[in-house]
Amino acid sequence: MRPKLLFLLFLTSLQSGFSQSANSAISQISDAFLERIEVKSGKLANSFHANVKPFSREQIGDFLAEIDTSTFLKFSKVDRRNIEYLQIDNWEYISKNQIIETKSKKAILKHLYRNKSDMYHVRNDDYDIHVSPVLNVGLGTNSAHGNLPSKSTFSNTRGVEIRGNINKKLGFYTMVTDNQSSSTNFLVNYYKIYEGYPYQSFVKITNDNFDLLQGDYFSALGYFAFKPIKNLMMTFGHDKNFIGSGIRSMVLSDFSAPYLQLKTDLRIGRLQYLSILGQMTNLQVINPPFSQITNAPKYMAFHHLNINLTKTLNVGLFESVMYGNRKTGFELNYLNPVIFYRFVEGFLGSSDNAIVGADFKLNLFKTFTAYGQYFLDEYNSKEFKKEGWWSKKYAWQLGAKYFDVFKIKNLDFQYELNRARPYMYSHFTNSTSYVNYNLPIAHPLGANFKEDIISVKYQPHAKIFLSFVAMNALKGEDKDSSNYGGNVKINNRIGRISEYDNYIGQGFQNRIKNTEMLASVMIKHNMFIDFMYQRRKDSYFKDETESIYSFGLRWNMVRRPLIF
Numbered sequence: 001m002r003p004k005l006l007f008l009l010f011l012t013s014l015q016s017g018f019s020q021s022a023n024s025a026i027s028q029i030s031d032a033f034l035e036r037i038e039v040k041s042g043k044l045a046n047s048f049h050a051n052v053k054p055f056s057r058e059q060i061g062d063f064l065a066e067i068d069t070s071t072f073l074k075f076s077k078v079d080r081r082n083i084e085y086l087q088i089d090n091w092e093y094i095s096k097n098q099i100i101e102t103k104s105k106k107a108i109l110k111h112l113y114r115n116k117s118d119m120y121h122v123r124n125d126d127y128d129i130h131v132s133p134v135l136n137v138g139l140g141t142n143s144a145h146g147n148l149p150s151k152s153t154f155s156n157t158r159g160v161e162i163r164g165n166i167n168k169k170l171g172f173y174t175m176v177t178d179n180q181s182s183s184t185n186f187l188v189n190y191y192k193i194y195e196g197y198p199y200q201s202f203v204k205i206t207n208d209n210f211d212l213l214q215g216d217y218f219s220a221l222g223y224f225a226f227k228p229i230k231n232l233m234m235t236f237g238h239d240k241n242f243i244g245s246g247i248r249s250m251v252l253s254d255f256s257a258p259y260l261q262l263k264t265d266l267r268i269g270r271l272q273y274l275s276i277l278g279q280m281t282n283l284q285v286i287n288p289p290f291s292q293i294t295n296a297p298k299y300m301a302f303h304h305l306n307i308n309l310t311k312t313l314n315v316g317l318f319e320s321v322m323y324g325n326r327k328t329g330f331e332l333n334y335l336n337p338v339i340f341y342r343f344v345e346g347f348l349g350s351s352d353n354a355i356v357g358a359d360f361k362l363n364l365f366k367t368f369t370a371y372g373q374y375f376l377d378e379y380n381s382k383e384f385k386k387e388g389w390w391s392k393k394y395a396w397q398l399g400a401k402y403f404d405v406f407k408i409k410n411l412d413f414q415y416e417l418n419r420a421r422p423y424m425y426s427h428f429t430n431s432t433s434y435v436n437y438n439l440p441i442a443h444p445l446g447a448n449f450k451e452d453i454i455s456v457k458y459q460p461h462a463k464i465f466l467s468f469v470a471m472n473a474l475k476g477e478d479k480d481s482s483n484y485g486g487n488v489k490i491n492n493r494i495g496r497i498s499e500y501d502n503y504i505g506q507g508f509q510n511r512i513k514n515t516e517m518l519a520s521v522m523i524k525h526n527m528f529i530d531f532m533y534q535r536r537k538d539s540y541f542k543d544e545t546e547s548i549y550s551f552g553l554r555w556n557m558v559r560r561p562l563i564f
Contacts, residue, residue, distance in 0.1 A: 020227045021058035021093060022163040022173035023235070026242050026254050027558045029465065030089065032457070033082045034060065035245070035369075036412070037067075039403055040075060042366050043311040049272045051314065051361055051371070052265075052304065053242040056225070056233060060086060061093025076409040081462030088116045088525060092128060116525045127166050134159035134177055138530070138552020145185035145546040148211060153550060155181045159219075161556055171225035173237075176218070183213035184548055186536050187562060194489065196438030199560050201257035201281070221258055233265040241276060243304060243318070245361050245371035246416050247453050247469075248443050250395045251318060252302065255444050257281065257437035259300075264337070270308040275337050277301055282324060283438045284430035284489060298324040298431045300441075301334040301341060312363040323352035324431025353377075353432035369401040375442075377424055388501040390485070390492075395420035395442070414455040422448040422476065422485025422502045426492040433488055440488050444564040448476035448486035450504055465520040471563050473514075476507040484508075510539045514563050527555045534563070 024030060035050045047062035048055045064087055072080060087094050091102035107114040115121060120131045136157035144150045159177030166172070183191070187198070191213055197203040206214040223237025239261060240254040261278040278300040285296035299322070306316025321341040323331060331352075333344045341354050357375040364370070377393035384392055399416035424447040425434035440446045451473040458466045476486045483495035484507030497506070514536045520528045534548040 020165060020169065020171040020225045020233060021056045021061075022165075022171050022223075022225055023054040023056050023239070024060060024090065025175075025558050026054045026240065028561070030086060031055075032412075033086055034063065036403060037075070037079065037083060038063075039363050039369055039401075040079065040366050041067075041071070042363075044308045044314055044361075044363060046267075046270050046308060049306055049308075049314065051243065051245045051306065051316065051359060052272065052274055054239075056265075057090045058093050060090045061095075064090070065095050078410045078459050078462050082459075085462075085525070091115055091117060092123070092130070125167075127164060128168075129162065129164040132161045132526075132556045134161050134175060134557050135555040136552065136557040138550050138554075140532075140548060140550030140552075142182075142184050143545075143547040145544060146189075146541045148185040148188060151182070151185075151212070153182045153184065153548070155179075155552060157181075157557060165225075169226060172223070173225070174220070174222035176220045176222075178218055180216050181214070183215065184534075184562065185546055186538070188213045189540075190564075193487065194438050194440075195283070196256070198255055198439065198444070198562060199257075201437050231267050233267075235261070235263045235265075237261070239263075244359065244373055244397065245369070246373075246397055246399045246418075247414065247455060248397065248416065248418050248451070250373045250375050250397045250418060250420065250442055251357060251359070252276075252320070253442055253444075256435075256439040256441050259436055272304075272306055273337075274304040275302070277330070277334070279330070280436035280441075282431055282435075284435075296324070296431070297329070298322065298436075299326075299330055299334075301331075303337070303341070306359070314361040316359045317357075318359070319354065319356045321352050321354040322427070322432050322434055325351075325429065351432075353427040353434070355434075367403045369403075371397075371399050371401075373397040375424075386500055388498075388503055390423055390496055390499055390502050392502075393421055393424040393447075395424050395447070408458075410459040412457045414453075414457075416451075416453045416455075418443060418449075418451040418453070419504065420445070420447045420449055421504055422506060423492045423496075424448075424485075425488040426485070426490060428491055428493045430489065430491070435489050438489065445473060445475050446486055446488040448484060448504060448506065450474045463522040465518075465522070467516075467518045469516045469518075469561070469563055471512070471514045473512040473564075474505045475510045475512060476505045477510050479508040482507070508539070512539075512564075513537045516561065516563050520559075524555075527553070528559075529553055530559065 038045050045063050048059040088102045102115055104113050104116050112119055118130045118132055122129050136155055138155045140153040142151050142153050157177050157179045161175040163173045203215040203217040206216055221238055223235045223239050225235045227233055238258040240258050241252055242254050243249050243251040259278050259280045261276055264275045266273040280298050282296040282298040287293045302320045304318040306314055308314050319341045355375055355377045359373040361371045375395045378391045383389045397418050402413045405411045405413045427433045434441050454470045456468045476484050478484050482497050483490050516534045519531045522528050530552050532550045536546045
């Protein structure tokens with residue numbers, strides 16, 4: 001993506017920068033808190049839009065500032081504690097009339113944990129720095145699955161998170177971790193298909209034992225953030241994104257590896273306009289052994305425009321294009337922030353993979369949310385009328401959330417439908433498919449699937465989190481060396497079974513049932529003890545059920561669910 005050019009533009013803009021902040025990590029807990037508070041307040045927030053993640057800490061602070069004392073008292077006791085949690089977590093952006101005290105009662109060695117959320121911080125007129133440890137250790141067991149035996153599981157992550165700003169103009173964030181971990185048996189089978197490790201980039205497999213699939217890897221996120229004008233936030237570095245209000249995203253998720261990106265987030269009143277220019281990694285281009293050739297890049301350009309039409313309805317339009325094989329690297333035509341990518345793609349010779357779509361979110365009665373996405377990959381008015389045309393490629397999502405079910409405070413229910421037709425997200429080159437580091441950048445199942453998900457969350461106490469997730473999917477897998485449209489890495493012009501009569505679930509019909517029960521107890525700010533049980537069945541081994549138990553300690557670390 002011409003990093004030198006983009007970085008030069010970045011530095012030039014700093015001379016007139018405004019106050020900025022790093023992002024809060026994409027998190028099941030804090031994101032759920034924010035969305036729940038927004039729904040219970042009765043109106044959509046303009047300071048952040050819940051269907052575009054991650055949120056900046058400044059945006060969270062602005063949203064919390066809108067909650068006055070009288071509004072605060074209308075929430076349940078647990079919700080009030082959740083608001084306090086968010087204030088503590090983003091304390092540097094909480095106004096002076098904050099509702100609670102974020103400082104610790106007693107610091108450790110006078111300098112450590114002077115505030116509840118940071119191990120160490122220092123603030124003055126020149127800089128603001130926050131440092132915290134990162135830890136995730138756990139043990140468990142995994143039953144046998146097919147030809148894979150039962151085994152013990154483990155996770156061991158240690159690292160550090162640093163965020164802050166310089167002169168209130170240049171923000172920065174980095175998190176680095178050293179990791180060793182085992183893999184569930186169903187993840188072993190998934191890895192053998194995609195040759196990618198969920199949520200991570202390069203993972204060294206211990207002793208090249210792909211049946212055991214124990215990983216040893218270094219992980220890092222890092223970026224700069226700045227505001228060239230008051231309403232425009234720009235970030236440059238390696239990070240992830242998640243577009244949507246659901247458990248899954250049919251557009252852009254955090255399932256694959258972090259990638260280099262220049263992101264601009266413009267907010268004017270009720271309107272938000274997001275632009276992402278990303279450089280991803282194409283591992284399908286095989287380098288010669290012992291060569292000094294770096295992994296091949298591939299590029300993504302993405303726009304998302306959404307607006308709060310009313311106090312309860314948000315609608316959006318988005319477009320995306322994936323491309324590569326440019327001698328010049330990043331395509332400068334895609335730097336235009338407003339023009340339709342489909343026009344540019346056609347102007348350049350229609351060699352790239354352009355997709356368009358729309359989404360919505362509707363809040364009702366302070367207890368209910370409906371949401372959805374529609375992503376269209378190909379359209380031909382003549383061929384669309386024919387039954388099962390192979391290039392009739394689209395994906396959609398429809399879901400609903402019900403808060404305080406049966407008036408039981410902090411008991412929340414969610415139901416979600418996800419559908420993707422065969423050959424969706426794939427293309428006729430590996431540099432234009434919607435894949436990063438060998439993994440789908442949208443839904444973990446790729447394409448050619450139907451999925452229903454139920455999620456139940458209950459928070460009986462401010463420090464106790466209980467959840468149950470049940471996923472039921474029909475996934476059409478390839479068989480007999482034919483391309484049935486489920487693996488988004490495969491060239492969709494090679495091995496197709498038919499031009500017409502294609503349908504969701506064609507090929508080997510893999511019926512997946514996966515449930516997860518989780519209990520988390522927060523013993524200190526952002527320190528959790530997790531107890532998890534997962535049960536999974538699929539059609540490859542109909543008479544077997546894979547059972548997974550785990551217990552662990554997590555500190556300043558987001559838990560990444562593996563349920564697919």
